[in-house]
Amino acid sequence: MADKLHVDIVTVEGRRYKGDADFVVAPGSEGELGVLPRHIPLLTPLAPGSVKVRNDGEEQFFFVSGGFLEVRPDQVTVLADSAERADDIDEARAEEARRRAESLLQQKLSDADQAAATTALARAEARLRLAELRRRRRV
């Protein structure tokens, strides 16, 4: 049996591909690279582009917006960033989250509100204790 690569393409949200391949091409950050079975172990970040997986003459493409490529002699793992991410979008979103928190704080908080929060917690705790007690008694 000819040598095969076990290919695993995963993103944070789930696995995109798992299977054998004869040849993989990936957009490394230092340039495109092709991987054949028995490649030496390699670890490199990926640039946005497509990963090509060839198996028995059939080719499949996966778009990645970045991530990492881990190569072992019989195994290729692509830790892909999900396609939507882009650093400028992230920064804008982060700014928004920060602003939201600030505007929440600026809405004046009266002592009454604080007291309400504390009582709400105390009430919830009391309820929990009660539930616990009841459950124990029933058993």
Next chain:
Amino acid sequence: MQAVAASKLRRVQARAEAARPYADRMAEVLTEVASRSTGSSHPFLTERPIKKRLLILVTADRGLAGGLNVNAIRVALTYVRQGEETVLDTIGRKGRDYFRRLGVPIIAEVSQTGDRPELKDILPAVTVARDEFLAGNVDQVALVHTHFVSVARLVPTVSILIPVQVPERKEGMRVDYLYEPEPEEVLARLLPRYVEAQVYAAVLDNLASFYAAQTIAMRNATDNAGELIDDLTMLRNKVRQATITKELSEIVGGAEALAAG
């Protein structure tokens, strides 16, 4: 609602499971790289004395989940009341609302991420935390969420996010990679992703805990309502019986009085 929560729990669990391969591989790779570049001076790996801490608090957006949110909030509260100054970064409405009313500074918040949170939904919270750490505003970033062990065991958990705690190397997985570019640079790119993946995993874990807690809360509610119904039915029957008995005795009494007259 119990059935709804139970079926949602299954779906959310599947999603948490789907995120596992990435997290596992990421941890493996990070361990390898970190062991290669020991003495690396990347800020994410440098411990410094803790004067100020940032706590990322993961709670649910909704209630009706028993003690789930309260328990996580209580854990966060012990940190807030400890010596070091603490600021919050909240994911989820419950935690945000509580600490907001308490007047604890919240520097970023993300909520309403729904049942299918994507990485990009929670990234803002992570980005703010990372920036605060890199700017030297906080000396540690910790994460509080409720860990799902089983439906009956939901554990509020605290983990230290930054400085990054590199996982222990497992036996026999040593691999000498060829790095492209330098190991330090690869590491510098890996670390932020690793932190993001950890927070994302925590959010999914918390979501599973939420539906588990809701399933239990709803089952208890159903049981309690059933008991109440039994009690009330019993009471109704007693009252009816008493009324009938009273009316009967009045009729009999009346008839006897007539007969005697």
